[in-house]
Amino acid sequence: MNSFLGLVTNLKIKTKLVLMVIFILLLVCGVTTYYIQVDQIDSMGNELQKRGYTISNYLADSSINPILTEDVIRLQQLIESTKNTQNDIVYVFILDENGEVIVHTFENGFPVALKNVNPANGEESDKLLDIENEYVRDIAHPILGGRIGEAHVGLSETSIRATVSRSIRNKIIITASLVFIGILLSFATGTIICKPLLELKNSAEDFGKGNLDSRVRVRRHDEIGELAESFNNMAEEVKILVQEKEINRQNILETKDYLDAIISASHDGIFVLDSEGKFEFINDAVRDISGYDESDLIGENFKSFIPNDYKVFMNSRWQEAQKGMEKAYETKIMAKDGSLKDLIVDHRSIEVHGERKYAAVIKDITEIKKIDEMKSNIISNISHELRTPITIMRGFIEVAMDEIDTSKRVKYLNKSLKALDRQNQMIEDLLEVSIAEKEKFIFNYETVDLEDVIDTTVKNVIPKAERYDIEIRTDLEKNLNAKADRTYLVYALTKLIDNAVKFNKKGGNVAITARHTDGFIKVCVEDTGIGISKGNMRKVFDKFYQVDATTTRKYGGSGLGLSIAKHLIEEQGGEIWVESELGKGSIFCFTVPKAH
Ligand code: ADP
Numbered sequence: 001m002n003s004f005l006g007l008v009t010n011l012k013i014k015t016k017l018v019l020m021v022i023f024i025l026l027l028v029c030g031v032t033t034y035y036i037q038v039d040q041i042d043s044m045g046n047e048l049q050k051r052g053y054t055i056s057n058y059l060a061d062s063s064i065n066p067i068l069t070e071d072v073i074r075l076q077q078l079i080e081s082t083k084n085t086q087n088d089i090v091y092v093f094i095l096d097e098n099g100e101v102i103v104h105t106f107e108n109g110f111p112v113a114l115k116n117v118n119p120a121n122g123e124e125s126d127k128l129l130d131i132e133n134e135y136v137r138d139i140a141h142p143i144l145g146g147r148i149g150e151a152h153v154g155l156s157e158t159s160i161r162a163t164v165s166r167s168i169r170n171k172i173i174i175t176a177s178l179v180f181i182g183i184l185l186s187f188a189t190g191t192i193i194c195k196p197l198l199e200l201k202n203s204a205e206d207f208g209k210g211n212l213d214s215r216v217r218v219r220r221h222d223e224i225g226e227l228a229e230s231f232n233n234m235a236e237e238v239k240i241l242v243q244e245k246e247i248n249r250q251n252i253l254e255t256k257d258y259l260d261a262i263i264s265a266s267h268d269g270i271f272v273l274d275s276e277g278k279f280e281f282i283n284d285a286v287r288d289i290s291g292y293d294e295s296d297l298i299g300e301n302f303k304s305f306i307p308n309d310y311k312v313f314m315n316s317r318w319q320e321a322q323k324g325m326e327k328a329y330e331t332k333i334m335a336k337d338g339s340l341k342d343l344i345v346d347h348r349s350i351e352v353h354g355e356r357k358y359a360a361v362i363k364d365i366t367e368i369k370k371i372d373e374m375k376s377n378i379i380s381n382i383s384h385e386l387r388t389p390i391t392i393m394r395g396f397i398e399v400a401m402d403e404i405d406t407s408k409r410v411k412y413l414n415k416s417l418k419a420l421d422r423q424n425q426m427i428e429d430l431l432e433v434s435i436a437e438k439e440k441f442i443f444n445y446e447t448v449d450l451e452d453v454i455d456t457t458v459k460n461v462i463p464k465a466e467r468y469d470i471e472i473r474t475d476l477e478k479n480l481n482a483k484a485d486r487t488y489l490v491y492a493l494t495k496l497i498d499n500a501v502k503f504n505k506k507g508g509n510v511a512i513t514a515r516h517t518d519g520f521i522k523v524c525v526e527d528t529g530i531g532i533s534k535g536n537m538r539k540v541f542d543k544f545y546q547v548d549a550t551t552t553r554k555y556g557g558s559g560l561g562l563s564i565a566k567h568l569i570e571e572q573g574g575e576i577w578v579e580s581e582l583g584k585g586s587i588f589c590f591t592v593p594k595a596h
């Protein structure tokens with residue numbers, strides 16, 4: 001049943017319409033035909049019955065005399081004449097009071113089948129018989145109340161039935177014609193209804209495929225027309241919604257791009273951890289700070305990147321973060337190259353789609369920390385450097401005071417004077433830095449012979465070089481006249497040669513060259529010392545910068561010399577730079593404009 005319903009439901013509308021019309025026509029025609037047939041048979045049957053009663057009644061009355069007089073010939077004549085009066089009288093016969101046939105009209109003898117088939121039993125009776133393919137209505141009438149016999153008349157119903165079947169045939173023809181017309185009409189109606197529906201379906205499909213301008217032409221104002229109009233309105237609404245959605249999507253994408261650009265342009269690292277502490281998002285700065293790629297970090301727990309010494313500390317911070325405590329703190333992480341990075345971490349707990357996450361901003365303060373450390377080292381270094389000459393001076397002065405030998409006393413006092421000069425130099429350095437800070441250097445330009453400047457400077461440094469067993473060589477071109485401030489030039493060159501000795505290896509060399517270049521004189525100081533790493537080469541010219549804070553004490557110094565030298569050279573129109581290889585040595589060069 002269900003599958004039948006499913007079959008019917010899935011049929012096309014046109015087919016359904018045709019089937020429905022056929023069904024209705026067949027039903028109407030079938031029911032009317034049936035009732036008409038029954039009614040026709042009934043009324044014709046009644047008429048036949050009435051006629052039969054009249055004939056049998058007449059026969060019964062007319063046969064009394066011949067029966068009583070036993071005049072069989074008259075009786076035979078009576079039934080023959082009665083049979084001949086009407087075409088549909090099939091037979092006539094008369095029985096005696098014992099049911100024996102007295103006379104009959106059958107040519108081939110009285111059929112046994114008719115015996116006692118419809119006894120009158122004192123009153124009229126009728127019965128429909130099927131004799132030899134003919135429907136016969138047998139009507140019996142008692143003669144003298146049945147005391148002397150009964151008269152039977154057989155009337156044919158065949159003609160009635162023929163009339164009825166003719167009328168049925170006609171009705172079938174009419175029904176078939178109606179069904180045919182009905183099919184044609186319903187097919188035409190179906191086409192009229194379905195065509196716009198098909199158009200609607202095609203438009204809906206087209207619309208569904210993304211053609212938002214797909215519309216149906218509204219040609220009529222019936223329900224289908226209204227449906228088409230509703231579809232068009234709906235399509236218009238959907239188009240507006242889709243366009244709005246697209247605009248919103250574009251806005252969201254633009255905003256996202258904008259935020260992405262801000263986030264990736266940030267020098268501070270920004271990252272998001274999930275509720276378990278695994279990286280979900282990192283910006284470019286996190287990559288730059290840590291050296292790790294996105295693929296190294298995403299999905300990894302942040303704890304894997306914390307150095308052992310900081311693990312306990314970071315566990316406590318993580319627990320605080322989970323309790324919703326938000327505060328910035330300093331920590332260290334292990335970068336991909338194995339170095340430790342100092343960070344300031346500031347995180348916030350956020351809720352995304354009902355899940356707790358942690359957004360954090362990190363600031364790389366490794367350099368600041370290093371500079372801070374260096375500054376504090378330098379302060380203690382400078383204090384130490386300032387105190388050392390005082391101790392030396394005090395020692396020599398005390399010894400000199402007790403010394404009677406004048407030449408020895410002078411020697412001690414000279415040494416004390418040198419210590420004083422050293423201290424004076426240091427104070428000069430510091431003063432020059434503070435002057436440089438305020439841009440108050442005053443340059444007295446003159447033509448300076450660089451050969452003379454180099455000689456003077458080398459002489460100043462030779463005692464120190466000898467102490468470290470370092471040889472200083474010079475290779476100078478002729479006529480090295482520069483336009484410069486002699487004092488500042490001596491200062492800058494002294495710093496370079498002093499460093500070349502200070503950061504050299506025992507038994508090493510320092511080579512000083514001076515060459516003419518285009519409009520300039522180029523002076524280089526090359527050493528065979530400890531060298532400078534690539535990353536530090538630019539920084540050595542920064543104020544207070546010393547490559548390794550822990551070795552500064554070993555070498556002494558304030559980290560100011562090169563920054564002052566740079567300032568002085570550049571102010572005079574030259575340039576200063578360094579080329580170096582770690583462990584092999586460095587070449588510091590500068591240029592000064594030639595004198596015209
Ligand atoms: P300092 O007083 O520390 O020498 P400088 O400004 O002269 O200060 O130098 C800064 C730093 O540059 C030094 O501390 C040292 O680390 C590095 N440096 C300078 N000259 C050389 C050199 N010739 N070889 C190696 N390192 C050097």
